[in-house]
Amino acid sequence: MSLPRVAILISGSGSNMVSLVQAMQGGAVAADPALVLSNRPEAGGLARAGTLGVETAVVDHKAYPDREAFEAAMLERLHAAQPDVICLAGFMRILTPGFVGAWEGRMLNIHPSLLPLFPGLHTHARALEAGMAVHGATVHQVIADLDAGPIVGQAVIPVEAGDTPQTLAARLLPVEHRLYPRALDHFLSGDKAPLALL
Numbered sequence: 175m176s177l178p179r180v181a182i183l184i185s186g187s188g189s190n191m192v193s194l195v196q197a198m199q200g201g202a203v204a205a206d207p208a209l210v211l212s213n214r215p216e217a218g219g220l221a222r223a224g225t226l227g228v229e230t231a232v233v234d235h236k237a238y239p240d241r242e243a244f245e246a247a248m249l250e251r252l253h254a255a256q257p258d259v260i261c262l263a264g265f266m267r268i269l270t271p272g273f274v275g276a277w278e279g280r281m282l283n284i285h286p287s288l289l290p291l292f293p294g295l296h297t298h299a300r301a302l303e304a305g306m307a308v309h310g311a312t313v314h315q316v317i318a319d320l321d322a323g324p325i326v327g328q329a330v331i332p333v334e335a336g337d338t339p340q341t342l343a344a345r346l347l348p349v350e351h352r353l354y355p356r357a358l359d360h361f362l363s364g365d366k367a368p369l370a371l372l
């Protein structure tokens with residue numbers, strides 16, 4: 175039986191992408207990394223994916239007149255790679271309902287907060303401003319609303335005295351790297367109960 179094919183969409187350094195690819199290549203997640211696609215040609219993750227032997231592609235949003243044209247180009251590139259699942263991993267473009275609808279139920283995202291708290295940007299600063307005792311990350315299915323959709327898994331870290339947005343982000347990122355492969359595996363298993371990494 176062939177393994178599910180996973181395409182990973184990135185915009186930046188791609189550290190979550192690396193953890194997903196390594197988990198698939200190491201056998202911890204029974205899936206194949208089919209493609210790493212970036213909307214930014216300068217994304218550091220492209221070289222890291224190449225080093226891991228994964229096919230890469232760039233669809234530069236700046237080269238298209240509008241979101242629909244950009245997404246049509248992405249869809250064309252994605253269809254060529256035949257993914258069963260798309261993982262957004264630090265992908266910093268808002269997707270239209272049309273694109274999301276085409277992949278609904280087959281697209282995951284990782285967000286650096288305990289959703290439904292703090293959707294959007296600056297999650298670490300907002301968690302500190304809110305006086306949170308804990309912070310965390312969420313892997314969720316992507317729906318048309320931003321940073322919403324069924325939760326696949328969450329990981330929690332304590333907020334420590336003296337934390338800044340930077341220290342909190344730095345402590346959360348390695349936890350994200352553990353969460354995303356576990357959540358992908360959980361999602362592929364078909365288990366609908368959300369996974370907790372405490």
Ligand code: GRF
Nearest residue numbers: 186187188189190264284286
């Ligand atoms: C992660 O914190 C992720 O949760 C957020 O953007 C960051 C991406 O980092 N959406 P990387 O590109 O995976 O290194």
